[in-house]
Amino acid sequence: MHTPRLILASTSVYRRELLERLGLPFETTRPEVDEAPLNGESPVATAERLAVEKARAVAGRFPDALIIGSDQVAHRGNERFDKPGTAERAIAQLRSMSGNSITFHTAVCLFNSRTGYSQLEGVPVTARFRELTEAEIRRYVEREQPLDCAGSAKSEGLGISLLDHMRGDDPTALIGLPLIALSRMLRAEGIQIP
Incomplete structure (x- = not known):
């Protein structure tokens, strides 16, 4: 049985x-996307469009x-919380998220470059941030350096202490790749899991 490469x-x-x-x-590769x-694009639409674009961007190299x-796009309504890049921006994001519910919408696309068939699913997880003090925010950013994470918090690490609760169907979606949805997609392509 033919087993395609997984990228x-x-x-x-x-x-x-x-x-x-x-x-x-x-294997991993960098998509140039x-x-x-886009102007007027909702956070959900952005995450889903980019998941597809990233998969298709590398298809020419892997036929x-x-x-x-x-x-993943973290948002409250149409307000987005991107990767902060700096400690100052991370602190500002966490101040804004303190006491609020933030949706982390993670989209996953599985693209079969041989057949052109693609599957797409968006998986939202809502995280309720507790009321955070300035000292807590600064200690957290200093200790965990969440500068490359949408929303400036790593739930798989110390960031879990910033939350009151999480709601969603797949906890891995909050980290950045919804494995329940992806496993379903891979099985649909004939990949045996487990």
Whole structure:
């Protein structure tokens, strides 16, 4: 039976670590995609469009593969909380999120570059941030350095202490790759999991 290569169109260490949980051999590559939202585009639409674009962006290099693209947008309504990049921006984001519910919408696309068939699913997780003091925010940012995470918080690490609760169907979606949805997609392509 023909087993296509599995490609993760991401260089995110978080997505790579999540995909390793499935025990499948895979390769990673960087998709060259402009991640800026389109004018008037909702956060949900941005995440889903970018997941597809990332998978398709590398298809020319892998003509017989299953390619995984994923993107996450953290938002409250139409207000987005992107990767902060600096400690100052992370602190400002956490101040804004303190006491509020933030939706982390993570989209995953599985693109079969041989057949052109793609599957797409968006998985929202809502995280309720507790009321945070300025000292807590600063200590957290200093200790965990969440500068490369949408919303400036790593729920898989110390960031879990910032939350009152989380609501969603797949806790891995909050980290950046919804494994329940992805497993379903891979099984639809004939990949045996487990």
